[in-house]
Amino acid sequence: MVNKIEILVIGSGPAGLKASLGAAAQGAKVTLVERDPFLGGQLVKQTHMFFGSKEQYASERGFKIAEKLSREVEDHPKIRVLCNTAVLGCYENGVIALETKEKVVAIQPQAIILATGAQENTLMFPNCDLPGIYGAGAVQTLMNVYGVVPGCRVAMVGAGNIGVIVSYQLLQAGVGVPAIIEALPHIGAYHVHASKVRRMGVPIYTSHTVLAAHGDECLEGITFAEIDKDRQPVAGSEKELKVDVLCIAVGLTPLIEILFQAGCKMAFIPELGGHVPLRSDTLETSVSNIFVAGDASGIEEASAAMVEGSIAGLTAALNLGYGKESYQENLAAARRELAGLRSGPAGEKIRSGLARLARSEEVTY
């Protein structure tokens, strides 16, 4: 038996929480599914304070924002929350199979908002699979959610925001960070984050990369070296470092398998992190009533994910006939927020990615 529902939101990170609230506020009935036992996605491990304006929870820490939004979602009479529930696949006629409470359930939503987020990229070098080498997000989860440190001395690869923020959080947890290694000639992280770790004495090696990891059964050390402008190692610049943890923070890839299954037109956009769906300016994909929001739509950050969630939620509700009166006003406000977040040099990558996406044709397989 197929259960018919109004709006299905997949994923309860910043985008999914806001999408649920946005749609439910207009009167639509929302089912929010989350594969983890708790709501909040990756917000729950973010201990740093957010930037932006009051609407974007500036000066609040990520895990506090997660608590606040999760409570709003749980208390909302129009939202049904299913944790420990994984989407297994998308079938004909928009039927979605869920695994929940050890049962497989089929549902047929009138609209879907995909807010599945992203997964971490890996980096290839000899022994890159040794235990002790982690995604930066994994270290953040282990440390900030479960209170367990990954080891004693950590080398970080990547001086973007995640690499630098997680380095700082490692220091806060009492773990040594002898080096941050960045392949680009400059630090990608916001200045405020990078200067914090520099003040605490962590050297940031720009134009450097990891050549190899060493260790028998677990990581014991690494060799890293300077690279030239063609990204080739500079002879004689090799350095050895004894570390029991190597943390990889070299970007994320959107999790969009369900959109491929649903037949959405997709394009490969490097600036957005990989394959992303073609979509309208209200985040509706090429399949009507399937929306995307947050990192699944292109790698950005949590504040933008929240606004995208709101836009997708409002528009999905509108498609079902809810909230016609206030839609334009709400949409305009959200668009202003998003434009603000994407302005300036920090928004350059996302702006060029979105521009490329708008010009691109479908990539077919």
Place this chain on the structure above:
Amino acid sequence: MRILKHPILTFAKGKKVTFLFNGTEIEGCEGEPIAAALHAAGIKILSYSRFHKRPRGFWCAIGNCSSCNMRVNGVPNVRTCVEPLRAGMVVETQRNKGIIGGEFGE
């Protein structure tokens, strides 16, 4: 190793329970992921790769990458980075693709 003091966070921990890791009794906190409890006890090797038998540890911590798949209570391919720890669990390093009813297949 567990974080005992943190400038921002406090960790609400479940009660102490014991479980078996490859036959050895280990202590962890109920409800935390199995792999977190193993990490706290200094155990980093969770599985071995299928063909080359290379050791595998924790990679993504969000149930995506299968690096942490282990046999738990006889069930293979349990994603231990997200599976909550319960008292008395029998946790084993996995060395193959996972065979249901594995006592005949390991």
